[in-house]
Amino acid sequence: MKILVLGGYGLIGDAVIGRLLRDGHHVAGLGRDILDAQRRRPVVRWIAADMSKLLAAEDWLPVVAGMDAVVNAAGALQDGPRDRLDAVHRGSVVALVAACEQAGVRRFVQISAIGTDPASANPFFSTKAEGDKAVTSSSLEWTILRPGLVIAPAAYGGTALLRALAAFPGFIPAVMSRQPIQTVSVTDVAEAVSRAVAGALPPRSALDLVETEAHSLADVLLAFRAWLGLPPARIVPIPAFLGRIAAVVADGLGLLGWRSPLRSAALVALARGVTGNTRSWNEISDHRLQPLEATLAAMPAHVQERWFARLWLLKPLVFGVLSLFWLVSGIVGLIRQDAAADILVSHGLSPALALGTVLAGSVADVVVGAAILVRSFARAALMGMIAITLGYLSAATMLAPDLWLDPLGAMVKAIPALCLVLVALAILDER
Structure with missing residues (x-):
């Protein structure tokens, strides 16, 4: 079959594409x-397409032409500069379903979420429910799958946060640690999609995909810590x-383009519990969904998982420290520009050139220190930090090599700061 997978490089979408390829299908990813x-x-x-901008059936018709099935594995947690929930979860799905009906697409698989409710005050759950309604109101052979907490070898968002908290040194911090959670392996989600597109599941079915027994959040975190091979912690x-x-801080960072899983929508989901009903799946399938223990055992952790878990919580600290360092450096330079210029004058620069150099350097420091806080500018800001630091070290070496022997180590300290920038570049990618 020819199958289109929306959100094809995401946590679920990537696993679905891998499974469909193994099944022998021709797959397109969006x-x-x-x-x-x-x-x-x-x-x-x-x-390459942004679903939030495909809001008419005519926008989707060239995309779905010739497809036998569509799998919608796309979604977002909360509104932000890169995400518009109503457009992604409702508007684009309404248009997509209409296009599928016009183009003769036979089957549609919607990856939804536990807890969807059109009356919910939380936009994530209400817009997801509206998208589901558009699917169920269609003439397509649809299947709606509602996974619990999806566990996969990859880790984005909430599952990355779980790993990071589990790897916390000395103890494991947890908000609402007693809330119930039912997990599901991403391989089981991909199996359900495979069966749905093949017509092996009853059409027009809405199914929760969750393990049989619920765990408390505390138990999930302890299981992840053991999986990472770390010493027990309370x-x-x-x-x-x-x-x-x-969550308020994370919401603010979301406005700057950072997609933290700590946002308000995640706390709302946790507060209600991530639980579903296994009966509907068990009644139609002989494939039992794996419990958390089996899911973790099937994807053993190694040193790279421990590295990731420890670095994940350090990432905001790294970026925060870099921003503060460059902002303070620039502001101090602007406040004490005369004193800074005097140092350059003492090494042979004219007063005018020295003052201009100090002002330009201070402004550049402030610009990159502020820009790194905005996700879309972060990479450029980091590259700017590297260029400024190398320029500073090169110019100082030529004009005032004696500064390398300064007892306060102003020149020497620039090197570890440069290394921290390289670390930030290495961990910038989110998926």
Whole structure:
């Protein structure tokens, strides 16, 4: 079959594409940033498109033409500069379904979420429910799959946060640690999609994909810590108000383009519990969904998983420290520009050139220190930091080599700061 997978390089979408390829299908994947995906899966026909801008059936018709099935594995957690929930979850799905009906697409698989409700005050759950309604109101052979907490070898968003908290040194911090969670292996989700597109599931079915038994969040974190091979640690409950403060900060970072899983929508989902009903799946399938223990055992962790878990929580600290360092450096330079210029004058520069150099350098420091806080500018800001540092070290070496022997180590300290920039570049990618 010819199958289109929306969100094809995401946590679920990538696993679905891998399974469909093994089944022998011809697969196309759609997403906004497809360059990395093209390199990793060149056999897939990748389509670069932003779903939030495909809001009419005519926009989708060229995309779905000739397809036998469509799998919608795309989604977003919360509104932000890169994400518009109503457009992605509802508007584009309404248009897509209409296009599929016009183009003669036979089957449609919608990856939804546990807890969708059109009356929910949370936009994630309400817009997801509206998208589901558009699917169920169609004439297509549809299947709606509602996975619990999806566990995969890859880790984005909430599952990355779980790994990071599990790897916390000395203890494991947890907000609402007693809330129930039912997990599902990403391989089981891909299996369900495979069966749905093949017609092996009853058409027009809505199915929860969750393990049989629920675990508390604390138990999930302890299981992840053991999976990482780290020494046992106790769970330390974090007051709910601290979680809300963290969510407000994460929401603010979301406005700057950072997609933190700590945002308010995630806390709302956790507060209601991530649980579903296994009965509907068990009644139609002989494939039992794996419990958490089996899921983790099937993807053993090694040193790279421990590296990732430890670095993940350090990432905001790295970027915050770099921003503060460059902002303070620039502001101090502007406040004490005369003193800084005097140093350059003492090494042979004219007063005018020295003052101009100090002002230009200080402004550049402030610009890159502020730009690194905005996700879309972060890479350029980091490259600017490298260029400025190398320029500073080169110019100082030529004009005032004696500064290398300064007892306060101003020149020497620039080198570890440069190394921290390289670390930030290495961990910048989100998926």
